[in-house]
Amino acid sequence: MNRTLRYVTVGVVAVALLAGGSAAAFAEPAQLHAPTPVVATAPAVAELTAKASATTVNAWQEFRISGIAKGIAAGKKVTVQQKQGAKWVSLPAQAPVNAGGTYSVRVKLGLKGVNQLRITAGAVNSPVVTVTVR
Structure with missing residues (x-):
């Protein structure tokens, strides 16, 4: 070379x-100098499940509604709602979501008959749970 x-x-x-x-x-x-593309991720979808410890109770007898709070921060409170006519009314029954993502709320009902209940946390609602009060 x-x-x-x-x-x-x-x-x-x-x-x-x-x-x-x-x-x-x-x-x-x-x-x-091309910018790195930004990939947006979908936000986690919040979801609540609910199950009553009893399907039939006496008036003012305590029972529990428990479930899983997926996508809801630990410490956030869930509230029990009761269907009264065409409206859902919040009851004074609340419990915080624990670190494992579950909750358990103590409930007492005095309205005799079939009661439709659900758990709510902000805009997230659980499926309806039916409890009959004698």
Whole structure:
């Protein structure tokens, strides 16, 4: 190899290394400064389950509604709601979601007959649970 060819080769390699590596030296300018695409992830879907410890109770007899609170932060309170006519009314029965993502609420009902209940946490509602009060 003649001396001129060696100098040219060394010069090209030096420029490539100074420019950030061989790939960066031969890349198009748009490829060097292209932003990294941002991938949006879907938010976790919150979900509540509910199960009553008894399906039939006497008036003012205590029972529990327990379930899983998926996607709901530990410490957030869940509330029992009762269907009265066409409206859902919140009862003074609440419990916090524990660190394991479960909850258990003590409930007493005095309204005799079939009661439709659900658990709510903000805009998230559980399926309806039916408890008959004698």
